[in-house]
């Protein structure tokens with residue numbers, strides 16, 4: 076089920092790193108805001124502060140990481156290069172950063188001009204991403220499309236729905252008289268949140284998991300029954316639940332129930348693969364994935380419970396921080412040291428295998444597991460505190476925010492250390508280039 080990867084098409088290191096290194100910084104900013112404002116951020120999902128924090132996380136962290144991972148994975152997995160290369164990626168990154176900050180500020184201040192700026196920047200960022208991926212996926216689509224690429228296509232389809240609904244609601248909030256929303260705003264927001272979290276984010280994580288869990292976490296491949304047309308079925312259930320929203324209650328509930336069951340099955344299979352992995356000791360990335368796969372069913376269980384604003388917020392915390400951020404945190408601990416190591420070897424004129432000079436450490440020494448495990452403990456403590464803070468916001472919201480902020484700064488420091496370990500010292504650059512030239 077795993078596609079053979081081609082590292083000849085690897086983009087320059089700075090291209091994905093620009094996105095991946097921004098992720099912990101946006102997470103730290105969101106956590107810092109929570110520590111500052113405290114209780115007000117966790118009382119209801121509809122407060123402007125909660126919406127600002129939600130988008131610092133969903134756009135600044137989740138979408139940022141997803142885009143960085145896509146720009147890295149598509150060339151390697153399918154030979155699909157971003158049209159325009161680094162220049163397009165830089166524009167996309169700048170527009171996403173600016174759009175995220177402006178949207179958070181617009182929610183907090185409620186000014187139409189801020190909404191307008193945010194919508195323009197986010198429109199540019201997602202238009203570029205979707206344009207590049209569509210051109211790449213449809214023009215250069217290789218034969219024998221596998222489960223991962225199929226899931227990536229569906230996730231991008233879900234992103235289109237999320238972004239269109241988001242831009243529409245943003246415009247309706249900025250200019251309520253000129254552009255009243257055609258459906259009630261809470262209904263649109265529910266659809267937008269479902270397509271964003273259960274479509275764009277979760278489908279992409281499932282698709283990428285098929286490829287990276289066996290490769291980086293050293294497990295057996297996913298069984299065929301889940302990596303076949305499974306993501307298409309999840310996508311169709313999302314379509315069915317959305318089309319029936321507000322008109323066919325029982326049908327919508329049945330579709331949502333099946334969708335939830337589908338994701339629970341994915342989490343269960345992943346936990347089983349991790350339990351049977353070939354390496355007995357769980358490293359930091361495995362611990363992050365286990366946490367994510369426990370948080371996903373816990374979040375989805377919310378659908379079985381009665382209406383309650385605190386449960387809604389807890390469900391969001393479990394999905395965004397518990398499931399998505401944990402997965403991303405764990406994956407960056409595999410991807411960043413690996414890329415840093417690979418590019419260092421490449422600078423010395425070497426490929427993936429074979430001996431290396433002493434200046435190229437083995438990949439597991441690019442980021443010591445002790446540092447990553449320490450940050451995992453901070454993350455797990457912050458997640459527990461955040462979930463508890465949904466029940467006792469006055470007492471726990473500030474400490475939970477502070478803990479998450481420290482965890483994210485430690486995450487950034489760890490990734491920066493892995494990048495530093497892969498840097499060729501300026502004094503040695505000439506010698507390395509000579510060796511590389513001789514090696515080729």
Ligand code: HEM
Nearest residue numbers: 120121129133197238241242244245260261264268271272
């Ligand atoms: C162009 C990008 C986006 C824009 C302009 C946007 C805009 C909005 C707006 C205006 C709302 C609030 C609606 C209201 O007040 O009732 C909202 C809610 C929400 N958005 Fe977005 N959004 C964008 C992208 C995303 C993405 C990519 C995700 C997820 C990955 C996401 C997740 C959510 C969630 C979960 C809510 C509900 C918030 C809550 O329940 O607290 N958004 N969005």
